[in-house]
Amino acid sequence: MREDYVESRRSSESRVVLVTGASRGLGRAIAVGFGAVGARVVVNYRTNADEAGRTVKAVEDAGGSAFAYQADVRDGKNVAAMVTAAVDRWHRLDVLVCNAAASDDSLLLRLSDEAWDRVLATTLTSAFLCLQSAGAVMQAQGDGSVILIGSFSALQGRAGQAPYAAAKAGLLGLLRSVAREWGPANVRVNMVLPGWHATSLTGFRADPTPAPFGPALGHGTAPNAVASFVVALADLRDVSGQVFNLDSRIPPF
Numbered sequence: 001m002r003e004d005y006v007e008s009r010r011s012s013e014s015r016v017v018l019v020t021g022a023s024r025g026l027g028r029a030i031a032v033g034f035g036a037v038g039a040r041v042v043v044n045y046r047t048n049a050d051e052a053g054r055t056v057k058a059v060e061d062a063g064g065s066a067f068a069y070q071a072d073v074r075d076g077k078n079v080a081a082m083v084t085a086a087v088d089r090w091h092r093l094d095v096l097v098c099n100a101a102a103s104d105d106s107l108l109l110r111l112s113d114e115a116w117d118r119v120l121a122t123t124l125t126s127a128f129l130c131l132q133s134a135g136a137v138m139q140a141q142g143d144g145s146v147i148l149i150g151s152f153s154a155l156q157g158r159a160g161q162a163p164y165a166a167a168k169a170g171l172l173g174l175l176r177s178v179a180r181e182w183g184p185a186n187v188r189v190n191m192v193l194p195g196w197h198a199t200s201l202t203g204f205r206a207d208p209t210p211a212p213f214g215p216a217l218g219h220g221t222a223p224n225a226v227a228s229f230v231v232a233l234a235d236l237r238d239v240s241g242q243v244f245n246l247d248s249r250i251p252p253f
Contacts, residue, residue, distance in 0.1 A: 015234070016090040018042040018083070020073050020130060021100030023051040026149065026194060026223050030097055031055050033227030034234075035064025042086045043068045044100070073100050073126035076133075083133040092141060095234045096134040098127040098171075099149045103164040116163045123167035124174070131178060131189075139185040145234040148175055150191040150243065172243070179241030188240035190233055195220040195247030217248040 017034045021027040023045035031041050032055070041059050043066055045052035052068035059066035069085055071078040086093050102122035104115040127148060138144025153161055154168035171191065179189040226246055233244070 015039045015094040016042070016086060016092050017095040017097065017234070018044065018086055018093060018130075018134065019097040019099055020044040020126065021046075022055055023048050023068075024055070026226060027097075027099040028055045028058065029223035029227040030099060030230050031066065032058045032062050033224070033231045034095070035059030035062035035066065037064075037231060039064050039095075040090050041066040042082070044071055044073065044082060046070065046072050046100075073130060074121040076129045079126075079129040080133045083130075083137060087137055093134055093137045094141075094144060096130060096138075096144070096146045097149065097230060098130050098146070100126050101149070101151075101164070101167075103161065105160045107160050108162045111162065119163035120167045120170075123164065124170040127171060127174060131174070135178070135182060135187065138187045139182065142186050144187040145236075146178075146187065146189040147230055147233060148189070148191045150175075150193045152193050152195070152245065152247070155193075175243070176241055183240055186237075188237070190240060191243045192226065192230055192233065193243065193245045193247075194223075194226040195245075216250060221247045 015034070017031075017039050019027050019031045019034070019041060022031045022041075022043040031043055034041050035058070041064055043052050043055045043059070045068060049068065049070065052070075056066040056068050067089070069082050071082040073079055083093060100122055102119045104111065104119050106112070106115060131146065134144070134146070138146075148171050150171050151164070151168040153165040154172055157165050175189055175191045182189060229244070229246055233239070
């Protein structure tokens with residue numbers, strides 16, 4: 001048992017990790033979580049270089065190494081260049097965390113085509129593009145871990161969140177298909193449902209879920225706790241195709 005723990009710790013310390021949407025919020029917490037075990041982290045951001053720089057510093061302060069990379073993950077060429085930059089710098093890519101997402105609070109009959117396209121491109125298409133580029137590297141290595149950040153909305157839906165719920169539900173199908181495709185290459189693909197967080201994505205609002213359907217414990221899960229789980233999940237070599245709900249909301253099925 002002790003030998004297994006030491007090997008897991010050594011594995012974490014040598015890993016190269018790419019986190020999309022890592023300039024703030026949950027993405028930052030996950031990046032810092034990997035930094036705390038000595039990993040080397042690529043901090044992806046789209047527009048806010050200053051916030052990405054703060055994430056890099058936080059990763060380094062936690063004990064890891066990091067650099068920020070600006071890329072619009074809705075663009076395949078941007079994504080391919082980002083993965084190439086990671087491999088050029090650290091010669092491999094061990095963990096991909098697809099965290100980038102967008103939302104829109106409009107009711108369906110008021111939802112514009114542009115808003116629908118933006119949410120699906122940022123939340124679902126970006127994961128597809130990252131999987132394509134990172135997956136090629138991981139399959140060549142014969143090892144890798146992909147963690148998709150999902151949402152309970154994919155299971156239950158939420159009024160005013162049709163494109164977000166649809167995109168996250170799409171990630172579920174993507175997860176299960178890719179896990180089957182990549183299993184023979186020893187590339188694991190899993191999903192984490194992190195629960196509601198008051199971040200820029202949610203407009204820093206409290207969880208609006210009505211009491212009967214909200215967390216049974218009466219509270220959500222802290223971003224740092226989610227990050228710790230993601231770090232541990234990346235080290236599990238015998239788990240793939242699974243969905244982990246990290247709060248106390250009860251799935252409808």
